[in-house]
Amino acid sequence: MCKGDDASCPHFELHHKKLKQDLNAERRGFLKSGLFAASGLAALGAGGISLVTPALAQATISKLPAQRAYHYLPANAETVHWGYFSKSLKPRIEVSSGDIVTIEALTHHASDDLERMIDGDEGAESVYLWTKEKKGVDRRGAGPTDPAKYKKGSGEGQGVHIMTGPVYVRNAEPGDILEVRILDCVPRPSGNPKFSGKSYGSNAAANWGFHYNDLLGGTKREVVTIYEVDIAGGKSWAEAVYNFQWVPQTDPFGVRHDTIDYPGVPVDHSLTNRNFDVLKGVRLPIRPHFGTIGLAPKEADFVDTIPPSYTGGNIDNWRIGKGATMYYPVSVDGALLSVGDPHASQGDSELCGTAIECSLTGTFQLILHKKADLAGTPLQELNYPMLETQTDWLVHGFSYANYLEELGPSAQSDIYSKSSVDRALRDAFRKMRHFLMTTKGLTEDEAISLMSIGVDFGITQVVDGNWGVHAVVKKDIFSARAA
Incomplete structure (x- = not known):
């Protein structure tokens, strides 16, 4: 029987229309x-x-x-x-x-x-x-x-x-x-x-x-x-x-x-x-x-x-x-x-x-x-995209944190020739340091030590003009720490 997939069927158009309706219903499911x-x-x-x-x-x-x-x-x-x-x-x-x-x-x-x-x-x-x-x-x-x-x-x-x-x-x-x-x-x-x-x-x-x-x-x-x-x-x-x-x-x-x-x-x-x-x-x-x-x-x-x-x-x-x-x-x-x-x-x-x-x-x-509610919270100074999962926090570093502002009028063309993994890693380091110090109340020295032994830095992408490095820290590292 034709299910909307047999063009030789005399009722093909009717059957094919129903098939599309079923697909749309499936998507809206x-x-x-x-x-x-x-x-x-x-x-x-x-x-x-x-x-x-x-x-x-x-x-x-x-x-x-x-x-x-x-x-x-x-x-x-x-x-x-x-x-x-x-x-x-x-x-x-x-x-x-x-x-x-x-x-x-x-x-x-x-x-x-x-x-x-x-x-x-x-x-x-x-x-x-x-x-x-x-x-x-x-x-x-x-x-x-x-x-x-x-x-x-x-x-x-x-x-x-x-x-x-x-x-x-x-x-x-x-x-x-x-x-x-x-x-x-x-x-x-x-x-x-x-x-x-x-x-x-x-x-x-x-x-x-x-x-x-x-x-x-x-x-x-x-x-x-x-x-x-x-x-x-x-x-x-x-x-x-x-x-x-x-x-x-x-x-x-x-x-x-x-x-x-x-x-x-x-x-x-x-x-x-x-x-x-x-x-x-x-x-x-x-x-x-x-x-x-x-x-x-x-x-x-x-x-x-x-x-x-x-x-x-x-x-x-x-x-x-x-x-x-x-x-x-x-x-x-x-x-x-x-x-x-x-x-x-x-x-x-x-x-x-x-x-x-x-x-x-x-x-x-x-x-x-709302901005008025952010004071004293981990989101207060957040000026970059951040990812949270059930087990991890991730900050995203880029070669230029805000290339549109940093590179000026020709930013959208210049960014493609100025990116580097080094710069993206530096940005990810700075963001993770800021996150650990402001969110977890660590000193800079504590944050740096923790980053070296408990944070994973990975290359997110090296193909998008503004290259990316992400830093991942496990939430359970802080499970014994007072809120």
């Missing part, structure tokens, strides 16, 4: 899982050691509306902005502190395999639409939108991530802290009936990768590997389907792309040589997470999504997944939260340039902590 997960989080700061102290929790709770609302923000051409953050963007939804919102996030690498990651998915199809006449989302990046100035395409690819949002948080003001709890995070199912029950992602070993100028034999190449994820829960790993070497592609507007230099260019696989005999017997544990969650910065109207900064953005830490909490300093009214760059899995460093770039849907609880 996150409501139940998100609310169920949130029910155990009703009391702020309750249980365990948290950056939210009991006093701050009480102050925040007193400001919450009597009723918590639930919101659903799908990803489509009307709800996404591609490749940039902006303080001037019109919000797609407004929420109150304590509300829960489910947000769909599309990978910007779906066009590497249109059949598996775009076809049949109405939201993705609307975003990736690109014909000779128009694009579903024209601007892709923070660069010029005047055809007389750009060469690759509108936005010039100065920023690549498809960001859903922004979300306006009522009463959020500069100086506040936005707490973002990730209640759920799961792969988006393929909309193509041929791949029912599966999700797919792309890993591009690209020209911006750390490896690119160090290939054996000196022959530069970009290789894309497509991975399959089982969303039915039968497998907790991803497996490679095939890989291919990038060959010049001409986009529907007639621009030739010799390298991967502009997001969303449709790959014509009649020109590629796909190798299906790749990474056989290798299982990659999946750890779904969001590479890019951030608030709008105040420094510029259009900010490239690639380099991370003090309001978050493209941190690319695989620990920012289900069960994690992020804290972001608010820079503009409403905070303007956007979510994108979803990953099925990634290792520390993201060495070749990308993770398994795979569309996800996340459920979040957004909690606003």
Whole structure:
């Protein structure tokens, strides 16, 4: 019987429409899982050691509306902005502190395999639409939108991530802290009936990768590997389907792309040589997470999504997944939260340039902590994105803590030539020292000793313009210490 996957069926259109409705209902099923997960989080700061102290929790709770609302923000051409953050963007939804919102996030690498990651998915199809006449989302990046100035395409690819949002948080003001709890995070199912029950992602070993100028034999190449994820829960790993070497592609507007230099260019696989005999017997544990969650910065109207900064953005830490909490300093009214760059899995460093770039849907609880309530709490002087899990605290260091301010008018171009692991490590050290001294009341000497023997410093990423180093400290180190 046709289930919407047999084009020869006389009732194919009716069956296919029902299939799409069922898929949409499946995606919106996150409501139940998100609310169920949130029910155990009703009391702020309750249980365990948290950056939210009991006093701050009480102050925040007193400001919450009597009723918590639930919101659903799908990803489509009307709800996404591609490749940039902006303080001037019109919000797609407004929420109150304590509300829960489910947000769909599309990978910007779906066009590497249109059949598996775009076809049949109405939201993705609307975003990736690109014909000779128009694009579903024209601007892709923070660069010029005047055809007389750009060469690759509108936005010039100065920023690549498809960001859903922004979300306006009522009463959020500069100086506040936005707490973002990730209640759920799961792969988006393929909309193509041929791949029912599966999700797919792309890993591009690209020209911006750390490896690119160090290939054996000196022959530069970009290789894309497509991975399959089982969303039915039968497998907790991803497996490679095939890989291919990038060959010049001409986009529907007639621009030739010799390298991967502009997001969303449709790959014509009649020109590629796909190798299906790749990474056989290798299982990659999946750890779904969001590479890019951030608030709008105040420094510029259009900010490239690639380099991370003090309001978050493209941190690319695989620990920012289900069960994690992020804290972001608010820079503009409403905070303007956007979510994108979803990953099925990634290792520390993201060495070749990308993770398994795979569309996800996340459920979040957004909690606003007002500046007036932060005095004497661990969040009082927080001016960088911080991650909290059940067991750990993580600070994120960057080559430049706030490159937009530090590098001046040409920051968005200069950052790509000025980053170093040394600078990022120095920033992570300073932030962890500050955290230990202010939050735990350690002296500088105590903090330095503890950092050397009880804090793990790791390379978050070396591919995002503003390189990152994270520092991880276990909460149980302080279990015998008075609060």
